[in-house]
């Protein structure tokens with residue numbers, strides 16, 4: 005039997021429901037924030053990621069899926085979303101639009117050749133936003149507020165927002181020099197990756213997971229001491245905007261993030277949940293004021309983040325939150341015998357066209373078998389199709405819970421079901437923000453069918 009590639013997974017059953025719920029929520033959320041949906045190719049020229057993400061990042065130096073296409077071009081399966089969106093922003097001349105800022109969002113699969121483990125896959129899904137055309141810290145705060153709001157709507161409680169400032173290019177240059185000076189005597193203690201980072205991008209030494217407990221890491225100079233006046237002001241304003249939105253955060257001076265082109269704000273949202281393990285960064289992002297020009301576009305500031313589906317879903321699992329409704333069938337249509345299959349099939353179609361979730365029998369079950377199947381599918385109503393129905397145009401509709409039966413004229417079936425299903429719906433008193441009926445609201449979180 006052929007099996008799925010290592011580090012990938014299939015979506016089906018309950019997991020499928022959860023993903024669908026999450027994506028519906030993302031769609032509504034991004035509509036309210038007034039972001040536009042963008043989609044870019046899953047593979048791009050390899051050079052885009054080399055330049056856009058940076059040669060010294062783990063993502064590019066160790067984790068890409070590279071291949072040559074049949075025309076001998078170097079291609080890479082996208083390991084992240086920002087580079088592609090920036091390329092698209094430039095190539096489609098979005099920078100010339102009058103309605104700045106351009107606020108975009110995307111979701112889709114990303115590919116990284118990593119060692120598979122909990123919360124780490126080779127194909128995984130990200131949701132992200134990229135905003136172009138404003139240097140305002142207000143936009144940094146808006147961008148940070150998106151995952152925070154998402155987690156609130158999902159009911160996730162154990163989360164922590166970490167922010168830091170990398171400063172502008174001038175601040176980074178000063179800091180770079182200080183870091184080189186600081187780490188020089190300790191070079192032999194550092195891991196081989198950090199030795200390379202030392203010459204290419206010393207800032208990223210601070211991001212190292214292997215060396216993070218070394219004394220020389222702890223004593224490293226602080227970026228905050230090297231920030232220019234304007235960077236300090238940007239960071240202070242960001243904090244004020246976050247406070248205005250009621251978002252709790254901590255400043256983490258060691259937060260530098262993988263991308264080479266981050267400037268000013270960087271942030272992460274972590275799961276602060278017992279037993280979550282080390283892959284607890286749910287979401288990461290920052291400002292990149294020079295990436296657009298670096299990829300040959302006009303100077304345009306940008307800010308964005310990306311968030312992994314799999315880690316959110318496992319955080320939800322840890323907090324015992326299940327997303328998604330049970331997929332209840334409104335109406336199950338049953339033929340009394342085989343000769344009524346055609347009529348049954350046609351009625352099923354009519355009901356579907358009128359918006360009812362409708363199911364019927366495809367296996368030639370007997371009446372008893374069909375009643376059982378209707379129960380399995382949690383059908384609210386049953387409709388029986390037999391001789392009387394065909395002749396008299398009067399149908400028997402049965403409430404599958406109360407077992408009450410109604411005789412309904414063919415012309416009134418739609419109206420009847422509409423009314424009855426609405427009654428069922430309103431008998432559930434709590435409605436929640438996610439727009440789902442029959443669920444209970446608990447401090448903003450949706451806990452369906454507890």
Ligand code: ATP
Pocket residue numbers: 084116118123124125126127128129130262283285286287288289310311312313314315
């Ligand atoms: P990490 O430090 O965990 O390797 P990263 O810095 O590589 O993360 P980013 O490139 O910033 O992560 O990606 C943003 C988010 O995408 C992460 O916070 C995480 O939720 C998710 N993510 C990254 N890599 C993977 C992966 N291999 N499998 C599943 N999710 C991932």
Ligand code: MG
Pocket residue numbers: 062
């Ligand atoms: Mg990584």
